[in-house]
Amino acid sequence: MRSIMPAAVVALAAATASADTVDMKFVGTGAGRGVRVYFDGANHNLFAGQLNHRIVNSSGPDAPGVGNLTTYCIDIWESVNGGVRTFEVVDIDEAPISPSRPTLNGAQADALGRLFTFSNRRHELNNRSYNAAFQIALWEIMIDLQQEGDDLDAEAGLFRASNLTSSTRTHLASMLDAAGDGDVAIATNLTALAALGVQDQVYQVIIPLPTTAGLAAVGLAAVGLRRRR
Numbered sequence: 001m002r003s004i005m006p007a008a009v010v011a012l013a014a015a016t017a018s019a020d021t022v023d024m025k026f027v028g029t030g031a032g033r034g035v036r037v038y039f040d041g042a043n044h045n046l047f048a049g050q051l052n053h054r055i056v057n058s059s060g061p062d063a064p065g066v067g068n069l070t071t072y073c074i075d076i077w078e079s080v081n082g083g084v085r086t087f088e089v090v091d092i093d094e095a096p097i098s099p100s101r102p103t104l105n106g107a108q109a110d111a112l113g114r115l116f117t118f119s120n121r122r123h124e125l126n127n128r129s130y131n132a133a134f135q136i137a138l139w140e141i142m143i144d145l146q147q148e149g150d151d152l153d154a155e156a157g158l159f160r161a162s163n164l165t166s167s168t169r170t171h172l173a174s175m176l177d178a179a180g181d182g183d184v185a186i187a188t189n190l191t192a193l194a195a196l197g198v199q200d201q202v203y204q205v206i207i208p209l210p211t212t213a214g215l216a217a218v219g220l221a222a223v224g225l226r227r228r229r
Contacts, residue, residue: 075095
C-alpha cells in the first residue's frame, strides 16, 4: 500500500534537502589575542580574533566557494573542531544552532550589523588588538544583549572580558558604542555557518564592485536617457 505524505512535510523535506552547505575544516587562528572572559558563572581563557578555515566542498548559490575563509565565533559555548564538518549557510538571525541556546533576536542582529559597518572591513587586517576587540564585542552582543536588554558593556554583566591590552580596550569601547548607536547603518551582507555540536561562525560576504564594462554600460545608458529627454 502506497503511503501519502502530507504536502507540508514534503515542502519541509524539499527545503531541508536544498539548504546551502559547506564542508569546512578549522586550520588555525589569525590575528587576535588570548583573553580571559567570564560567562555562565565561570572564567575561561580563550583566543579572541580571526578563525581560519578551509572549505573543501561547497553546495548552493549562497554558499562561499571552495578555498580559505576567515570567520568570527558567534557560539562561545562550543568549540572548533579540527576535522571536516558540514555547516549550513543561514541568515544571521537563524544562528546559533544549538539545542539549548536561542537564536539571535532582532536587537542582536542589528547590533552585529552596526559592528561590521563600523569596522568597515578593518577586522580583515592583521591587527591583533583590533581583532581581539572585534571578537569580544561579538561575544558581548551574543550574551548580554540577549538577556539584559540594550546595555553593551564588556566589563560588567553576564559576560565580562579581562586581561586586555590598553589598545584592545580602546578599540572595544568604540565598537560597543557603535553597535548600540541607532544612527550607524546596519550591514546586510552577514552570513552565518551553523552546525550542531560545533562552534557556529559569522563572516561578511564580499559584494563585488561593478566591472569596468558594467560601469561603461551604465554610463552609456545614462547618456542615452539624457538624449531622449
